Amino acid sequence: xxxxxxxxxxxxxxxxxxxxxxxxxxxxxxxxxxxxxxxxxxxxxxxxxxxxxxxxxxxxxxxxxxxxxxxxxxxxxxxxxxxxxxxxxxxxxxxxxxxxxxxxxxxxxxxxxxxxxxxxxxxxxxxxxxxxxxxxxxxxxxxxxxxxxxxxxxxxxxxxxxxxxxxxxxxxxxxxxxxxxxxxxxxxxxxxxxxxxxxxxxxxxxxxxxxxxxxxxxxxxxxxxxxxxxxxxxxxxxxxxxxxxxxxxxxxxxxxxxxxxxxxxxxxxxxxxxxxxxxxxxxxxxxxxxxxxxxxxxxxxxxxxxxxxxxxxxxxxxxxxxxxxxxxxxxxxxxxxxxxxxxxxxxxxxxxxxxxxxxxxxxxxxxxxxxxxxxxxxxxxxxxxxxxxxxxxxxxxxxxxxxxxxxxxxxxxxxxxxxxxxxxxxxxxxxxxxxxxxxxxxxxxxxxxxxxxxxxxxxxxxxxxxxxxxxxxxxxxxxxxxxxxxxxxxxxxxxxxxxxxxxxxxxxxxxxxxxxxxxxxxxxxxxxxxxxxxxxxxxxxxxxxxxxxxxxxxxxxxxxxxxxxxxxx
Amino acid sequence: xxxxxxxxxxxxxxxxxxxxxxxxxxxxxxxxxxxxxxxxxxxxxxxxxxxxxxxxxxxxxxxxxxx
Numbered sequence: 001x002x003x004x005x006x007x008x009x010x011x012x013x014x015x016x017x018x019x020x021x022x023x024x025x026x027x028x029x030x031x032x033x034x035x036x037x038x039x040x041x042x043x044x045x046x047x048x049x050x051x052x053x054x055x056x057x058x059x060x061x062x063x064x065x066x067x068x069x070x071x072x073x074x075x076x077x078x079x080x081x082x083x084x085x086x087x088x089x090x091x092x093x094x095x096x097x098x099x100x101x102x103x104x105x106x107x108x109x110x111x112x113x114x115x116x117x118x119x120x121x122x123x124x125x126x127x128x129x130x131x132x133x134x135x136x137x138x139x140x141x142x143x144x145x146x147x148x149x150x151x152x153x154x155x156x157x158x159x160x161x162x163x164x165x166x167x168x169x170x171x172x173x174x175x176x177x178x179x180x181x182x183x184x185x186x187x188x189x190x191x192x193x194x195x196x197x198x199x200x201x202x203x204x205x206x207x208x209x210x211x212x213x214x215x216x217x218x219x220x221x222x223x224x225x226x227x228x229x230x231x232x233x234x235x236x237x238x239x240x241x242x243x244x245x246x247x248x249x250x251x252x253x254x255x256x257x258x259x260x261x262x263x264x265x266x267x268x269x270x271x272x273x274x275x276x277x278x279x280x281x282x283x284x285x286x287x288x289x290x291x292x293x294x295x296x297x298x299x300x301x302x303x304x305x306x307x308x309x310x311x312x313x314x315x316x317x318x319x320x321x322x323x324x325x326x327x328x329x330x331x332x333x334x335x336x337x338x339x340x341x342x343x344x345x346x347x348x349x350x351x352x353x354x355x356x357x358x359x360x361x362x363x364x365x366x367x368x369x370x371x372x373x374x375x376x377x378x379x380x381x382x383x384x385x386x387x388x389x390x391x392x393x394x395x396x397x398x399x400x401x402x403x404x405x406x407x408x409x410x411x412x413x414x415x416x417x418x419x420x421x422x423x424x425x426x427x428x429x430x431x432x433x434x435x436x437x438x439x440x441x442x443x444x445x446x447x448x449x450x451x452x453x454x455x456x457x458x459x460x461x462x463x464x465x466x467x468x469x470x471x472x473x474x475x476x477x478x479x480x481x482x483x484x485x486x487x488x489x490x491x492x493x494x495x496x497x498x499x500x501x502x503x504x505x506x507x508x509x510x511x512x513x514x515x516x517x518x519x520x521x522x523x524x525x526x527x528x529x530x531x532x533x534x535x536x537x538x539x540x541x542x543x544x545x546x547x548x549x550x551x552x553x554x555x556x557x558x559x560x561x562x563x564x565x566x567x568x569x
Numbered sequence: 570x571x572x573x574x575x576x577x578x579x580x581x582x583x584x585x586x587x588x589x590x591x592x593x594x595x596x597x598x599x600x601x602x603x604x605x606x607x608x609x610x611x612x613x614x615x616x617x618x619x620x621x622x623x624x625x626x627x628x629x630x631x632x633x634x635x636x
Binding site for chain 2: 027
């Protein structure tokens with residue numbers, strides 16, 4: 001693609017943004033007095049801020065670039081990541097799980113596992129989680145630098161170092177509060193920066209009906225029915241009828257249940273934002289408040305991809321071709337930015353793009369430094385030190401978390417769609433995890449041995465399933481089939497990932513139950529109070545007005561999501 | 570909390586709005602051929618300015634109420 005030339009006005013917007021990001025860290029530095037201030041914002045964040053940060057921390061590279069890429073590659077079906085995946089899981093974590101996370105006063109998700117199960121389960125979770133966050137943060141950094149190199153001609157190394165330093169400075173100064181405040185700033189910037197792009201694109205293709213019309217030849221050209229790019233459910237009857245190569249059961253169970261609940265309900269990156277909320281009620285409402293903008297996000301991140309592929313098809317080669325002769329879907333957003341936005345708004349759009357990468361990075365780094373300091377350093381390396389000591393460790397952890405991310409950024413990814421690779425990592429590590437939490441929170445008989453070995457067996461099952469299966473058209477290796485024989489071939493990589501998750505979850509669920517029944521309980525009912533559903537007094541919130549009650553909010557959110565599913569059926 | 574987030578947020582978007590409006594007024598109309606002939610800097614600048622001022626207003630009102 002042609003490189004974009006930025007004008008003075010574009011640089012001015014970028015510089016103003018960076019000044020505010022760093023300024024917020026600078027002002028907040030005085031509010032960090034204890035380790036809980038640094039890692040959990042002193043549990044004082046109002047609901048709306050925690051909610052938008054909950055959303056924005058996840059709004060990294062995979063969302064803005066990956067979702068637009070999927071929108072171009074798979075069309076409207078990408079909405080399932082939101083309307084089947086994220087939203088129900090967010091409602092579940094707010095209504096049913098937050099009472100245990102927030103109520104137990106655990107300072108992190110691994111710490112909840114120690115309170116509920118035992119030390120080894122916490123250790124396993126803490127170490128895999130810390131590794132994964134550093135990896136994700138590195139992927140964000142890598143993707144940002146690669147993109148800036150391609151689109152603006154900026155030097156790769158300069159971009160990595162610059163983004164690393166900015167994120168480092170504002171987290172170092174203000175801790176989680178600084179990250180959360182900046183995430184909210186980034187949320188509004190992303191919405192207000194991308195909205196004009198979507199509006200112009202829609203106007204250009206002739207609105208939603210014009211877009212649907214232009215997507216018909218795309219679908220027919222790829223060998224599917226005319227509506228395959230503009231419906232979310234119609235073509236889910238069989239895997240061969242849609243570009244994702246997934247059928248409804250794999251979609252509902254794999255993405256809707258296992259992967260999404262595994263991510264939104266157990267990932268400390270997002271849970272940390274809710275734990276920082278000012279009260280139990282605020283913590284429970286955090287994911288629900290986040291769910292409302294989240295359900296509208298497809299318009300902002302998927303639609304641009306659909307517009308890009310429609311224009312690519314009808315006006316001849318908008319997207320540059322990759323080495324495999326297919327359009328480079330990951331460039332959908334930057335290409336549209338260059339196509340529609342003049343100097344001025346272009347600066348705003350690019351700033352929004354950079355903001356999305358940085359919020360993803362900062363989210364990972366803040367989650368990493370809390371888990372490292374509380375669950376690894378304080379537990380295994382130097383227990384029993386003063387709070388000052390751990391606060392200092394938090395600062396140090398921020399520095400080496402970023403250094404490790406930079407190292408991960410240089411370990412390049414081999415998949416052409418970032419989303420697919422992240423799904424693979426989530427499938428191995430996160431998919432079994434949700435079975436452990438479900439049994440831990442709702443079945444008092446589950447034991448530490450059951451949880452620990454169940455998790456290991458579940459993760460192993462994921463690896464074995466991946467190693468024995470292969471997506472259609474792929475060679476054995478990273479994409480699967482590495483165990484020698486290929487027992488089953490899936491129509492697509494995504495279908496394989498969904499089924500890996502389903503297998504991992506089911507195996508972990510069964511193994512945890514069997515092992516728990518074979519081992520003795522080590523925690524009495526009294527010790528499990530506040531950690532297990534049946535042993536915890538119900539949270540009563542009847543005196544609040546209805547829209548402040550988590551359950552009522554959850555019903556409203558689910559109703560609206562159902563309506564969206566039907567509208568775009 | 571030591572800082573009302575709406576204050577820096579309002580300030581930033583007010584500055585963005587002012588910058589875009591200013592640029593929209595002085596810029597040559599040719600650059601808007603790609604944005605379908607619409608002076609998007611001017612119009613979107615107004616949107617950002619409105620949002621920024623709204624946030625600033627809310628922050629100031631809250632500060633006054635606290636005092």
